[in-house]
Amino acid sequence: MPLPPHKLTIRGGCNCGAIKYEISIPEIAQRPLHPSSSATDILCLPFIATDHCNDCRSALGTILPMWICSPISMIKASVVLRSKASLPSEASKRKNEIDEPRTPYLPAHNIFTPGSISEDSFLMFFESSENRRRSFCGRCGTNISYAALPMPEGWPDMLDIVLGTVDREDLSGEALKPERQLWWDCGIEWIKDMSVQGVGEVPRHPDYKVDVVDEGK
């Protein structure tokens, strides 16, 4: 399902709140086309995709990664300043309760570049292969992004954002359902089946009750 044609903003971040982002998507007439687009197969940027490649599966520790593949120019990010942050053990308490000292929302290019303002943040980088840069939060471990550097000719600079980091309120509509499956031929058969058909008729497990677990029952 393509992203809706109107202007929209998608917000998200890591689990502890040290890294937050906003993706400002213009109305459809102003979105660049994916370089593979043709008259019969139009795909605008950004787009949402599942990803069956081996590298992303293992790097993210996720059976079926999903991405918002976005021009980096549409993304702004804000990071907590590491030099002024509280102790890591307090991260979960801080998530929604305490305003930590952080940067304003700045162009993502200024944040998602090693040696930039990210030096004083929890944003960490990992080159999973040559010119393939991933980022994650060094405080809570959330995977955030992927970038190929430089992009092939004809592409804008891109920053793919892990779809699971989008705030729940922005995920809960139908707007962010994937419209493409990437690297299909690299995929594992049962995962490909699941991506098309779901997991099938398996029993729904009852939710755990925290008080019962705490009592060891």
Ligand SMILES: [Zn+2]
């Ligand atoms: Zn974090």
